[in-house]
Amino acid sequence: MTSSSVTRTPAGSARAAVEVRLEGLSRHYGPVVALDHLDLTLQPGELIALLGPSGCGKTTTLRLLAGLEDADTGRVIVGGKDITRVSAAKRDMGMVFQAYSLFPHMTVRQNVAFGLRLRKVSSAQRDKRAIEMLDLVGLSAQADRYPHQLSGGQQQRVALARALAIEPQVLLLDEPLSALDAKVRAQLRDEIRRIQLEVGITTLFVTHDQEEALAIADRVGVMKDGRLEQLAPPTEVYSRPGTSFVAEFVGLSNRLAGEVRGGEVHVRGCTLPLVEKDVPDGPVVALVRPEAVSMASHGPDSGSGPLIGTVIAITFLGATSRVTVDLGDTTVLAQLPTSDATSLSAGSRVALAIRPDPVLVSADSDPTAPATGEEA
Amino acid sequence: MAAVTSVGETPAPTAASRPRGMHVRRQRRLNVFRYVVFTVFGLFFLLPLLAMLRFSLEGSKLGTWSLSAWKEIASYQNTGVPPLLSAIEVTLELAVITSVVTLVLLVPTMIWIRLRVQWLERTVEFLCTLPLTIPAIVLVVGIGPIYNRIQHYSVSALMLFWIYVILALPYAYRALAAGLGAIDVKTLSEAARSLGASWFTVMVRVIAPNMRQAILNALLLTFALVLGEFTIAYLLLYNDVLQPELFAINRNTPNAGVIFSTSFAALLFAFALLLILSYAGRSRRGRG
Amino acid sequence: MAVAATTETGARPARAGRRLSVPSWAGTVPFFAYVTVFLLWPTAIVVVDSLKNPSGSWAFANITKLADPLVRGYFIGSVKLCLLSSVFGAVFGAILAYAVAIGNPDGLIRRLYIAVSGVLAQFGGVTLAFAFLVLIGPVGLLFHASWFYSFPWGITVIYTYFQIPLMVLVFLPAIDGVKVQWREASENLGASAWQYWRYVGGPLLTPAFLGGALLLFANALSAYATAVAWEDQIAYIVPQQIGIALSSEVGLSNVNVADLLALGMIIMMAVVMTGYALLQRRAARWLR
Numbered sequence: 001m002t003s004s005s006v007t008r009t010p011a012g013s014a015r016a017a018v019e020v021r022l023e024g025l026s027r028h029y030g031p032v033v034a035l036d037h038l039d040l041t042l043q044p045g046e047l048i049a050l051l052g053p054s055g056c057g058k059t060t061t062l063r064l065l066a067g068l069e070d071a072d073t074g075r076v077i078v079g080g081k082d083i084t085r086v087s088a089a090k091r092d093m094g095m096v097f098q099a100y101s102l103f104p105h106m107t108v109r110q111n112v113a114f115g116l117r118l119r120k121v122s123s124a125q126r127d128k129r130a131i132e133m134l135d136l137v138g139l140s141a142q143a144d145r146y147p148h149q150l151s152g153g154q155q156q157r158v159a160l161a162r163a164l165a166i167e168p169q170v171l172l173l174d175e176p177l178s179a180l181d182a183k184v185r186a187q188l189r190d191e192i193r194r195i196q197l198e199v200g201i202t203t204l205f206v207t208h209d210q211e212e213a214l215a216i217a218d219r220v221g222v223m224k225d226g227r228l229e230q231l232a233p234p235t236e237v238y239s240r241p242g243t244s245f246v247a248e249f250v251g252l253s254n255r256l257a258g259e260v261r262g263g264e265v266h267v268r269g270c271t272l273p274l275v276e277k278d279v280p281d282g283p284v285v286a287l288v289r290p291e292a293v294s295m296a297s298h299g300p301d302s303g304s305g306p307l308i309g310t311v312i313a314i315t316f317l318g319a320t321s322r323v324t325v326d327l328g329d330t331t332v333l334a335q336l337p338t339s340d341a342t343s344l345s346a347g348s349r350v351a352l353a354i355r356p357d358p359v360l361v362s363a364d365s366d367p368t369a370p371a372t373g374e375e376a
Numbered sequence: 377m378a379a380v381t382s383v384g385e386t387p388a389p390t391a392a393s394r395p396r397g398m399h400v401r402r403q404r405r406l407n408v409f410r411y412v413v414f415t416v417f418g419l420f421f422l423l424p425l426l427a428m429l430r431f432s433l434e435g436s437k438l439g440t441w442s443l444s445a446w447k448e449i450a451s452y453q454n455t456g457v458p459p460l461l462s463a464i465e466v467t468l469e470l471a472v473i474t475s476v477v478t479l480v481l482l483v484p485t486m487i488w489i490r491l492r493v494q495w496l497e498r499t500v501e502f503l504c505t506l507p508l509t510i511p512a513i514v515l516v517v518g519i520g521p522i523y524n525r526i527q528h529y530s531v532s533a534l535m536l537f538w539i540y541v542i543l544a545l546p547y548a549y550r551a552l553a554a555g556l557g558a559i560d561v562k563t564l565s566e567a568a569r570s571l572g573a574s575w576f577t578v579m580v581r582v583i584a585p586n587m588r589q590a591i592l593n594a595l596l597l598t599f600a601l602v603l604g605e606f607t608i609a610y611l612l613l614y615n616d617v618l619q620p621e622l623f624a625i626n627r628n629t630p631n632a633g634v635i636f637s638t639s640f641a642a643l644l645f646a647f648a649l650l651l652i653l654s655y656a657g658r659s660r661r662g663r664g
Numbered sequence: 665m666a667v668a669a670t671t672e673t674g675a676r677p678a679r680a681g682r683r684l685s686v687p688s689w690a691g692t693v694p695f696f697a698y699v700t701v702f703l704l705w706p707t708a709i710v711v712v713d714s715l716k717n718p719s720g721s722w723a724f725a726n727i728t729k730l731a732d733p734l735v736r737g738y739f740i741g742s743v744k745l746c747l748l749s750s751v752f753g754a755v756f757g758a759i760l761a762y763a764v765a766i767g768n769p770d771g772l773i774r775r776l777y778i779a780v781s782g783v784l785a786q787f788g789g790v791t792l793a794f795a796f797l798v799l800i801g802p803v804g805l806l807f808h809a810s811w812f813y814s815f816p817w818g819i820t821v822i823y824t825y826f827q828i829p830l831m832v833l834v835f836l837p838a839i840d841g842v843k844v845q846w847r848e849a850s851e852n853l854g855a856s857a858w859q860y861w862r863y864v865g866g867p868l869l870t871p872a873f874l875g876g877a878l879l880l881f882a883n884a885l886s887a888y889a890t891a892v893a894w895e896d897q898i899a900y901i902v903p904q905q906i907g908i909a910l911s912s913e914v915g916l917s918n919v920n921v922a923d924l925l926a927l928g929m930i931i932m933m934a935v936v937m938t939g940y941a942l943l944q945r946r947a948a949r950w951l952r
Contacts, residue, residue, distance in 0.1 A: 068848055070399045101849040105867050106951040114863070148949065166853060296752035306791045406766060413763035414773065417828070418757070421784060424795035424825070485695040492688040500692070502941055503699050509882030509933045542702050548940070549831070554837050593782070601786045651779040 017044035017200050018079035018169045020065070025074035027060055027226075034060040036226040037074070042170075046119065047196055047203040048231075049217035051210055057226040058206045059174060065204060066172050078169060092326045095172040099179045101159055102147040108134070108158050109143040115166035133161035136195060153184035164199060171196065171203040177212060189216055210250050214238065215238070222246045240275055244287060244362040253287040254332050258361070260284050265361055268306035268327075275358045278339065284361040288354060290322060290335035296353040298344060308354040311344050325350060333334030471602035474540040474594045478548050481541065483591060486552050487579045490561045504549035507542050545624050548594040555590020559583070665763035684785030743932075746884035749823035753884075756824070757831020764832065765839040778836070781829035796822055823887060827880045834879055838872035871947035879942040882933060 020042040027035040035057045042048050050058035063069045065076060067088030075205050076084045083091055094115075102111050113130040121129070134140040137157040147155055163171060173192070177185045193216040196203050197274035207213050213220050221231040222245070230242035241247035244303040258267035260281050265272050267286045296307075321341035323334045334352060344350065482504075489496050561583060568582045569575075584591070766778050796818070842865060850860045 066852060088848075089854045091858060092854075093851075093852065095849070095852040097845050097849060099845070100843045101845040103846060103849075103868075105864075114850070117863075118854045118859060162849075162853070171809065172752055406673060410763045410767060410773075414777070417760050421780060421825070424792065424799050427799040428795040481695055481698055485692050488691040490689075493692060496689060496692060498941070498945070500695070501944070502937070503696075503703070505879065505940070506937065507703060508879060509886060509937055538702055542699070545699075547785070550833060550837070557837075596779075597782045597786075600783045603786070647779055647783045651775060655775070 017192050017202050019044050020079075020170055020202055020204070021075075021077040022061070022065065023075045023077065025061065025064055025076070026072045027057075027064060027069070028072060033226050035064070035071075038223065038226070038228060040228065040231070042204060043218075044202055045200045046206060046218045047193070047216060048219050048221055048224055049205045049207060049213035050221045051207060051213040051250070052223035055225075056221050058221075059207075060226075061203055062172050062174050062206050063222075065170070066093055066095050071288040086182055092166070092168050093170045093172055094166060094168035095154065096159045096163050096174065096176045099152075099173045102155055102162075102341050104147050107144050107146055108139065108150070111147070111158060112162045112165050114162065119166070128132070129165055130161075133165045134158075136164070136198075137161045137191070151184075152180045153188055156180065156188060157191070160195070163197075164201075169202070171201045173203065175207055176205075177207070178209070185212075191215065211345065214250070220250075222249060224249075239289075240358070241287075241360055244360060247287045252290050252333055252335075254290060254293065256286050256288055256330065256332070258284055258286045260361065265359065267359075270307070270354045272354065272356050275359045275360045279361060282363070284363050287360045287362070289357070290333040291320075292355040292357050292359075293332060293334035294341045294353050294355060295323075295334065295336055295340050295344075296351040298348055298350040300349050305351065307354070309350065309352070311346055311348045311350060313346060314344060318339075323350075325352060467603060470537055470540065471599045474537045474544060474602050477537060478541045478544045478598045479591060479595060482545070482548055482552055482594070483584065483587075484579060486549075486556060487561070487583050487587075488575075491555055491565050491575075491578070491583075501549065501553070504545040506546075510547045540598075540602050544598040547597040547601060551593035551597055552587070552590050555587040555593070558590075559586045567617040742885060744821055745823065746881050748815060749827050749884050750826045750880035752820070752824045753831050753880045754873065755882075757828045757876070758835055758873055760828060761832045761835045761839055765836060778831065778934060781832040781895050783829075785826055785829040785833060785869055792822060792825060796825075823884050826887075827884065830883060831876050831880055834876045835872060838876075838947060842887025868950055869947075871943040872951065875940050875943040875947060878936050878943070882936045882940075885932060 022038055022040040025035050025038040026033075031234075038057070038061060039050070040061070049373055050061060054060050060069070064071050067083075067086065071084065074084070075082055078091075096295060102108075106114065109127070109130050112133050113126040116126045116129060118217055131143065134143055137160055139154060139157055140162070142150060142154065142158075147158070150158065159176070163336070180188065189212055192205075195230065204216065205213075214237070217234055219231055220234050220237045222229045222237060224245050230237055230246045232242070237246060238251055247253050256267045258265045258272075260266075260279050260283075261275070262281070263274060263277060263279075265274055265279075265284060265286050267288070270286075272286065307327065309325045309332070311323055312326050312331065313324040315322040315324075316338065319338060320335050321338045322339055323336055323344060325334060327333050332352065485500070489500060564582050564586070565578045568578045573582065760777070764774050769775055846864055846868075850864050855863065913917060
């Protein structure tokens with residue numbers, strides 16, 4: 001949900017959020033194509049998360065936008081102005097790096113005020129703004145410490161404060177949480193989103209962690225091999241994946257052999273609607289989410305059938321549990337409410353059912369491969 | 377010498393594949409700068425060496441060429457002065473001994489300190505830099521009495537290695553420190569220990585192999601040092617070590633060509649070794 | 665997963681059977697023992713000796729001899745030479761190191777120049793002096809540079825010849841330690857190249873640069889070998905003076921003068937090394 005196009009920054013000055021347009025961006029390194037004619041538009045005040053495996057081009061996109069690298073072809077347009085030829089120093093963007101970006105010889109306060117110092121802001125003003133920013137990220141007590149005296153999470157917060165201090169038009173975050181502990185990561189993630197919404201700044205967030213992307217973004221862009229596979233709000237990317245890559249990269253998927261007939265797919269005795277209506281008849285592999293698989297009954301007398309098998313493993317995840325079931329010719333992951341799973345143990349016989357959610361099918365690959373989707 | 381590079385940086389594309397744009401212009405400016413610098417300094421370093429080489433190839437008349445100076449390395453003889461060849465031999469042996477002792481002394485110590493006793497690191501660095509600043513003279517003057525005692529056990533130029541090790545410390549320390557800094561010693565050692573390795577195993581089979589390049593560098597620097605060291609040997613008047621030998625030749629004979637051919641050969645040798653081994657120690661690093 | 669790298673007492677793994685509690689710094693004993701015997705003890709001997717009379721009794725008044733105009737003249741001469749060569753060496757060495765650092769970390773040029781530096785930092789001896797003689801001496805190959813003979817110019821050039829490589833060896837790791845993210849972050853915040861160097865790069869590298877310069881100064885002070893061969897300048901270099909004092913025929917009575925001069929040098933060293941250590945601490949914290 002994008003915010004209104006004019007918001008007030010904590011300093012009280014009105015600042016209009018800008019639209020960012022990337023048109024036809026390409027970049028190659030020798031024979032390797034890092035970006036292949038990428039088109040991407042960020043609405044004013046929107047946070048888009050670029051998600052994908054390493055080498056997919058998400059970081060390249062960010063660096064091209066920041067001006068740290070030059071594109072081979074294409075244009076970068078911010079707030080209606082073409083800035084493709086503008087140097088990084090003049091682009092008026094704030095960037096948070098993965099690590100190591102704070103200047104070690106300056107205090108926190110001096111780090112945050114650095115951008116303002118370059119813009120010849122008076123020392124009193126600088127100081128005021130620096131403290132404001134540090135308040136925003138909750139670190140004003142550490143203003144006179146040096147970076148090496150802070151924890152990783154604190155350093156990234158200072159980096160964020162520093163990036164925002166210059167009131168940039170666009171905020172860029174290059175995997176800012178990847179170098180942090182899991183607990184700090186989750187906390188900081190929500191902080192960043194909160195601050196981003198409060199300031200209302202157009203933001204591009206790069207990550208390889210899908211949970212992060214789904215949690216904070218207005219829209220998620222899944223990338224592969226220099227191309228955008230899908231750009232949509234998190235719920236849509238998750239439940240209506242546009243391509244099989246997206247389906248398998250985001251969340252877990254069961255790959256089940258089936259057959260399409262008359263606009264529906266028949267999988268292991270169930271009939272499921274399709275996401276894409278015009279798939280030709282024939283054998284396919286259906287991608288079924290674990291949470292769409294439920295337990296119909298359990299016990300030694302479950303009988304036999306295509307969806308009846310033996311429990312191999314149970315992973316307790318809190319409110320839900322992930323149960324791995326061996327159906328004889330393939331394995332299936334089911335995500336069940338824990339209350340259902342408590343009666344199960346390794347070796348139990350269960351009968352499963354598949355909820356009739358629309359599924360994606362792909363005509364390719366090995367249907368007997370076990371449930372996949374988790375990034376290695 | 378594998379100096380430390382920053383961890384986590386995105387690999388920069390090589391100059392050849394850069395497309396047009398402002399970064400290209402900056403890269404081009406930097407390249408011009410680099411080539412100018414390398415040419416200027418290259419000339420500065422090269423010219424005296426070339427002069428030496430030219431001189432060593434000079435014949436009996438000015439302006440002619442002759443290989444006699446090089447051939448003489450093997451056959452040089454003069455009364456009262458040991459043959460040049462044996463001096464070379466002794467120097468080489470000395471170089472090997474010094475290198476080995478320096479490594480044996482420094483490598484375990486530095487790894488151990490990095491692993492277990494970090495607070496000593498500054499002290500060791502200081503001590504290892506000290507020899508650069510204390511005049512060799514002082515060491516000689518002070519070591520005289522000690523040497524006299526040790527000399528009872530063995531009279532040979534090879535005993536010089538005790539001091540050469542000290543002189544090599546600054547260079548070997550730097551090379552090894554750079555190598556140590558490039559690997560995550562703490563994590564590697566914790567992983568190995570959790571698998572049951574003893575501290576000895578950790579040092580010898582986990583850390584040291586990852587420092588191969590650095591150890592080689594240290595070895596070569598020490599080698600070069602012994603080949604070039606003059607002061608101590610001269611002052612202690614060990615006549616059968618290479619450089620003083622050259623100095624003695626100078627005083628005794630007009631044929632300086634041999635000096636130059638030998639020195640040049642020594643230089644070339646040390647340089648080639650350093651260069652070759654810098655390739656041998658290269659880790660198999662993939663891109664990206 | 666167990667294993668912090670240090671336990672409470674830092675105990676070493678026990679030998680089979682017996683529970684031995686040895687502090688972990690025990691592992692560094694061999695190193696410290698060696699350094700003490702061959703570096704610290706000789707230095708101490710010299711210091712103590714210089715404060716004694718030839719007869720062996722204490723004579724702290726010896727220190728006042730350092731103020732003797734002749735002695736002062738020698739010291740001033742060598743300080744002038746060392747200052748000049750270290751400033752030139754530091755500045756040019758830094759430029760060369762920068763040119764090497766910004767290139768391909770795996771490339772040939774980098775390896776070449778590091779190998780060259782490793783070798784040339786050592787070969788400051790006889791051979792180098794002769795090489796320059798051959799190049800620009802009276803029968804020189806290039807041209808006859810008569811200014812070369814006036815002190816301190818000729819010998820400054822020679823000293824600079826091996827100071828530059830030493831600076832490269834010492835300063836290169838510092839440049840490598842400057843993270844690329846700092847440059848990019850400052851660019852992103854709006855800094856031009858000049859502003860980057862002024863506010864970030866410069867301040868970060870200054871301690872390491874000054875430390876390197878200090879080291880060069882100390883190194884020059886103790887460079888003896890080169891001076892020996894440069895016969896006309898004998899009187900102006902202090903270590904040379906010591907050498908003469910040592911090897912003169914009137915042996916014993918001169919030894920204490922030699923010690924005295926050595927003491928003067930050591931005092932200079934102490935000052936320089938302290939400064940160096942302090943600078944190193946700062947540089948290491950930021951650039952490690």
